Amino acid sequence: MRKNYELFFILIKIAVQWYSHFPLQSEEVSHFVEKKSCPVLFRVGETGHCSFDPDFCGVHPGHPYPPAGLRGLQLFNVYHSAWFMILMALLAANLVVCSLDRFPMAWKRFRQVSEPDREDLFEKIPSDQVIIKETPLRSETDRLELLLKKKAGRVARRDEAGRSYLYGEKGAYSYFGVYIIHLSVLIIMAGVMIGFLFGFEGYVDIPEGESAAAVALKGGRGVKNLDFAVRCDRFFIDFYENGTPKTYRSDLTFLKAGRAVQSSAVLVNHPVAFGGMRFYQANYGMIPTGDPVMVVTQDDKKIKDVKVAIGMAFDLPEKKAKVQMVRVEEDLMGMGPAVKLSIQSPAGEVQLWVFQAIEQIGQANPGLLEQVPIFNPGLFKPYVFSLVQANNRYYTGLQVAQDPGVPLVAVGAALMMIGFMVVFFCSHRQIWIRLDVKGDKTRISIAGKSNRDAVGLERAIRKWLDAVKLNKESAA
Amino acid sequence: MINTIILSWTTFIYFAAFVFYLVRMVSGKEFWGRLGTVTALIGLFAHTAALILRWITSYQIGIGHAPLSNLYESLIFFAWSIVALYLVIEWRTKNRSLGTFVVPVAFLSMAFASLSPNISSRIQPLIPALQSNWLTTHVITCFLGYAAFTVAFALGLMVLLKGMEHENHARSQRFIRLIPEPGILDELIYQSAVLGFVFLTIGIMTGSIWAHYAWGSYWSWDPKETWSLITWLVYAIMLHARYIRGWRGKRMAVMAIVGFICVLITYLGVNYLPGLHSYQ
Ligand code: HEM
Numbered sequence: 001m002r003k004n005y006e007l008f009f010i011l012i013k014i015a016v017q018w019y020s021h022f023p024l025q026s027e028e029v030s031h032f033v034e035k036k037s038c039p040v041l042f043r044v045g046e047t048g049h050c051s052f053d054p055d056f057c058g059v060h061p062g063h064p065y066p067p068a069g070l071r072g073l074q075l076f077n078v079y080h081s082a083w084f085m086i087l088m089a090l091l092a093a094n095l096v097v098c099s100l101d102r103f104p105m106a107w108k109r110f111r112q113v114s115e116p117d118r119e120d121l122f123e124k125i126p127s128d129q130v131i132i133k134e135t136p137l138r139s140e141t142d143r144l145e146l147l148l149k150k151k152a153g154r155v156a157r158r159d160e161a162g163r164s165y166l167y168g169e170k171g172a173y174s175y176f177g178v179y180i181i182h183l184s185v186l187i188i189m190a191g192v193m194i195g196f197l198f199g200f201e202g203y204v205d206i207p208e209g210e211s212a213a214a215v216a217l218k219g220g221r222g223v224k225n226l227d228f229a230v231r232c233d234r235f236f237i238d239f240y241e242n243g244t245p246k247t248y249r250s251d252l253t254f255l256k257a258g259r260a261v262q263s264s265a266v267l268v269n270h271p272v273a274f275g276g277m278r279f280y281q282a283n284y285g286m287i288p289t290g291d292p293v294m295v296v297t298q299d300d301k302k303i304k305d306v307k308v309a310i311g312m313a314f315d316l317p318e319k320k321a322k323v324q325m326v327r328v329e330e331d332l333m334g335m336g337p338a339v340k341l342s343i344q345s346p347a348g349e350v351q352l353w354v355f356q357a358i359e360q361i362g363q364a365n366p367g368l369l370e371q372v373p374i375f376n377p378g379l380f381k382p383y384v385f386s387l388v389q390a391n392n393r394y395y396t397g398l399q400v401a402q403d404p405g406v407p408l409v410a411v412g413a414a415l416m417m418i419g420f421m422v423v424f425f426c427s428h429r430q431i432w433i434r435l436d437v438k439g440d441k442t443r444i445s446i447a448g449k450s451n452r453d454a455v456g457l458e459r460a461i462r463k464w465l466d467a468v469k470l471n472k473e474s475a476a
Numbered sequence: 477m478i479n480t481i482i483l484s485w486t487t488f489i490y491f492a493a494f495v496f497y498l499v500r501m502v503s504g505k506e507f508w509g510r511l512g513t514v515t516a517l518i519g520l521f522a523h524t525a526a527l528i529l530r531w532i533t534s535y536q537i538g539i540g541h542a543p544l545s546n547l548y549e550s551l552i553f554f555a556w557s558i559v560a561l562y563l564v565i566e567w568r569t570k571n572r573s574l575g576t577f578v579v580p581v582a583f584l585s586m587a588f589a590s591l592s593p594n595i596s597s598r599i600q601p602l603i604p605a606l607q608s609n610w611l612t613t614h615v616i617t618c619f620l621g622y623a624a625f626t627v628a629f630a631l632g633l634m635v636l637l638k639g640m641e642h643e644n645h646a647r648s649q650r651f652i653r654l655i656p657e658p659g660i661l662d663e664l665i666y667q668s669a670v671l672g673f674v675f676l677t678i679g680i681m682t683g684s685i686w687a688h689y690a691w692g693s694y695w696s697w698d699p700k701e702t703w704s705l706i707t708w709l710v711y712a713i714m715l716h717a718r719y720i721r722g723w724r725g726k727r728m729a730v731m732a733i734v735g736f737i738c739v740l741i742t743y744l745g746v747n748y749l750p751g752l753h754s755y756q
Contacts (some may be wrong), residue, residue, distance in 0.1 A: 189582050192695075201693060240539065240601040248604050268604035269690045280692040281604075399692040409694065413681050419675065 049062075064072025092189055099182050106175040114430060116158045116165035122434055123448040129461060130445045131468050135162060137442045141435050144444075147467060152431065160335055163436035171429050174451065177422030187412035195405030200224060205396040206232040207287055211255060215400045228275055229255040233263075235284055235394040248281050250396040266398070276402055292337060294325070294354065297384045308339055308387065316383060321345035335361055337387060343380050352379045356387035427453035429460060444468050479533060480590075480597045482526035483552060487586040489519035490559065494583055501651045509572040513563075518581060520559050521639075527556065530599065539601035544615040547747070548597045551589035554743075555582040557623035565627065569664070573654050577630035611687035614629035617682055621675030625711075625739050628668035632732035635661050639726060655658065661723050665732055666715075673711045680704055699746040707738040 133140060140158070141164040148155045151304030155465040159165075202215035202224055211231035214223050231253045238247040247267065254262045254274045271280045296304040296316070306314050313324040327340035334358040343350045354377050355361055362369060369376040378384040428451040435444050446464050450457035496512035499505075530543040543549045562578045589595055602611075638655045655661070683701075684694040695701060714731035717723040723731070 244601050245603055246601065269608045269686075271692065271701070273691060278692065280690075282692065401692040403693070406688070406694065409684075413684075416677065417681075420674055424674060 001046040025314075028322075046075070088189055088193075092186055095182050095186060099179055099284050103179060106179065109428075110172045110175050111147075113154055113156055114167060114169070114432075116156045116167035116432065117160075118432055121432055121449070122445050125356065125445060125447050129447070129465065130443060131465065132400075132438060133442045133468070134441060135445060136376070137162075137435050137437050140442050140444065141166065144433055144435075144468065148431070148433070163434065166433040166435075167431070168433075169428065169430040174422055174428050177419050177424075177426065180419035180422060181416055184412045184415035187415060188409050191405035191408030191410075191412055193405070194408060195403040199403035200227070200429070201404060202400045203397065204230070204400060205283070205285070205395045205397050207212050208232050208235055208393050226275065226277075227256075229258075230279070231255060231260075232396045235396045237284065237394075248284060250281055250284075250398070252279065252398075266396075276391070278401050280399040280401065281396070282399035285395050285397065286392040287395050292356065292387050292389055294339060295386050295388055297386070298382050303383075305388075316343075316345075319345050319380075319383075322436075326351075339387060341385065345380075348426060350380050352376065352385070354385045358386070427451055427456060429453070429457055431460065431464060433464070477528075477533060477597075477599070479526045479530035482522055482529070483586065483597075484590045486519050486523045486526065487583060487590055489522065490513060490555070490579055490583040490586060493519055494576070494579040497572060497579060501573060501576050501654050504650050504654065506572075509575070512572065512575055512579075513566065516559060516563060516575065520556070520563060523556050523706045524551075525558070527552070534599045537599065539599065541602050541606075542612045543599075544612060545602055545606055546596070546600055548589050548595045550615060550619065551585045551595070554619050554622060555566075555589075557619050558582040558626050560586070561620070561623045561627055565664070565668075568740040569660075571655075571656055571660075573634065573656060574627070574630060577633055578627055581626050581630065592644060605690050608686055608690060610682055611688070614679060614682040614686055616673050618679035621679050622739055622743060624668045624672030624675060625736055628665050628672060628732040629736035631661050631665045631668065632729035632736075635665070635726060635729035658725055665728050666718060669711055669714055669728075669732060669735070673708075673715065676708055676711070677702070678706060700742060703738065703742040703746055707735065707742050710735045710738050 038087075059263040107164050134171070141159070145155065145157055148166055151170075153170040154168065156167040157165065172200045182204050183224060201218040203218070204212045204215040206212045209232070211229040213229040213454055216222075217224055232252055236247065236249045236253075237245060238249075240246045250266045252266055252272065254263055254264075262274060264274075266272045266279055266281045268281045271278045273279075292308045294306045294312075295302055300390040303314075304314065308325065308326045308328060310325055313322060315322055322344045324342050324344075325339050326342045329338045329340075332338035332353070332355070335355055338353050338355045340351065340353050344350075351374060353375050355375070358375075358377055361375075373379055377386060430449045432447045433444065434447075435442055437443075445470070446461055447455045448461045479549075493512050493515035496508050496515055500508035500512060519749045527543055531540075534540050534543065544553055559579060562575060565574060572685075590597070634655050635658060636697055637652055638658055638661065641649075641652050683704075687696065687701075688694040710731070714723075714728065714735060717731065718728060
């Protein structure tokens with residue numbers, strides 16, 4: 001079975017080498033690009049679990065795109081590759097085989113109570129582990145046996161003519177610590193597999209006041225319909241004085257068959273569970289409500305805003321002017337939303353087009369405003385007209401996850417800690433005491449063995465020596 | 477702020493402690509060793525005081541949190557753990573040669589925190605993702621683990637140096653002679669690796685619990701998580717090699733050094749990759 005251990009090494013080596021040559025899956029590249037280039041809304045990135053908004057998860061925004069070699073090593077999306085599954089299965093099989101192979105030995109060592117009369121052990125002990133006492137052999141043996149029974153788990157005694165042997169041990173269970181740890185590794189692996197096979201991770205963006213009943217699965221794996229709906233009642237952000245975000249919060253209502261069943265607030269670090277799933281605050285953003293507004297400014301100061309609608313009219317009293325929207329276009333000549341104004345004033349009529357994207361249009365066509373005055377939003381001085389999308393609304397970006405493997409992983413983790421305690425902090429400690437008659441005195445020798453903790457054994461032997469020297473039973 | 481001033485002084489105190497430990501190794505006079513210990517103790521005292529002050533200050537400016545939330549604070553705490561752990565080991569083993577190898581790491585960590593232009597020493601408010609009770613447990617356990625691995629690494633260097641004993645001339649002979657026997661070093665490497673391994677495991681577990689609440693998944697294979705797993709596996713291999721193959725001495729020393737390189741990648745290297753864990 002030593003060979004098995006070698007296999008374990010080789011597997012890890014193969015895995016590392018294999019991985020460094022593994023090409024990045026194209027799917028991931030596209031997500032990365034999508035995250036970086038989507039200008040208007042911060043879309044949830046499907047490979048990460050949060051938006052590209054740097055404040056949200058502590059992501060440093062300025063990181064360069066990693067070079068290909070490093071990308072390979074990051075084990076992106078490692079869950080979903082077949083080789084990872086195979087590796088995990090092999091590792092688990094190796095672990096099972098090794099443990100099964102070695103377990104009987106540990107069991108034997110655990111069951112076996114050592115012979116009390118191990119003369120060989122006493123041949124090697126230093127002279128200070130031998131004590132000569134006045135007390136008779138019998139009573140000393142009885143006293144030490146009692147003491148041993150109090151201190152050790154298992155005790156054995158053998159009396160011969162002129163000599164007695166005592167044996168005590170504890171911590172034999174520590175041989176099983178390794179198997180507890182290995183079992184915990186298997187349990188964690190099982191939990192991960194269950195999560196992978198039966199769980200899902202998805203995302204959904206819900207504008208304030210609206211509800212959703214389906215989520216987009218991670219990695220573009222389709223859409224999952226929920227048998228309930230989630231409504232976002234409100235989304236809040238709170239900032240510290242220096243402008244760092246302090247709180248993101250969504251007030252959610254869960255609806256079943258149109259009826260509100262549960263209302264909860266979701267915050268970062270405080271997910272909400274509903275219907276066997278967990279909802280996480282993962283993202284947020286703004287969406288325009290769709291109602292454009294005409295804003296009138298004078299010397300860079302906003303003096304009026306008016307809802308955009310055909311026929312809408314308003315006054316500019318300082319110039320005794322009357323303005324009317326005579327045309328409203330969603331997309332004029334491919335240049336975006338535009339409104340045509342007709343302005344009646346004592347100086348006559350002026351007509352002009354107000355484009356929402358006037359800045360970009362001006363930049364793309366230098367000199368346009370001079371050549372085509374009708375496109376100049378500042379034509380009717382001193383007023384400047386502009387179109388904006390008013391009343392932006394928040395949407396909340398929720399991550400939705402279901403992982404039935406979590407309890408198993410948690411049990412595995414707890415078991416691993418127990419295993420650690422047993423393996424690293426417990427040891428099998430054996431004590432042999434030999435008593436023999438030396439004239440009218442009793443010679444007492446102490447020997448010990450430990451599978452792991454030599455220092456602790458040393459200390460224990462010292463304690464036994466002290467106990468032997470004393471006559472009171474309360475010793476040690 | 478006063479705490480950062482104390483901390484930059486602490487950096488120099490640790491440097492002084494390192495120099496004293498080094499003089500002890502070169503001159504062979506125990507006086508310098510004692511001076512090193514006293515200096516390191518003063519440094520640790522100032523360091524602890526500064527951490528507490530920083531904590532109090534953060535409450536006074538209304539964004540109270542334990543000083544464990546950004547790269548600066550983590551480097552400072554890393555150094556604190558190293559020195560604290562080292563002084564415990566020195567006290568338990570009554571041997572000062574490890575100081576020459578460990579204290580400079582603490583000094584470098586402090587110096588990096590104080591001097592690097594990209595690292596802000598300001599107390600920053602916690603962004604929502606960091607507002608979790610798990611932050612403190614996670615960071616403390618991870619860094620105690622890193623500190624233990626640092627000690628194992630330093631011991632590994634000592635083992636390798638000790639291995640060159642006879643090939644050197646008189647002056648450095650004394651330096652090497654003052655390094656404890658390979659058997660003692662080996663036991664210490666093993667114990668530090670175990671300590672680090674247990675803390676790293678708890679650190680990974682607390683981190684997973686936190687991720688479970690903050691990110692919607694207990695494990696997401698971001699670079700830091702992946703590297704922490706690699707580090708964990710390297711130390712698992714190291715401990716297995718000892719149990720099963722009976723590896724001792726140089727081989728364990730090499731494993732301790734390899735493991736420490738993984739720790740450095742996990743801690744600092746991955747900041748140069750995009751991921752959820754990067755420090756701001
Ligand atoms: C973390 C603490 C761990 C400790 C203390 C530990 C300890 C041990 C010990 C003592 C053995 C020898 C078994 C025996 O003598 O009966 C062993 C074998 C083994 N361990 Fe672990 N183990 C740990 C974790 C792991 C992990 C995480 C894995 C795999 C992911 C693993 C995989 C194995 C394998 C495959 C063997 C079998 C080697 C063989 O018998 O040929 N162990 N371990």
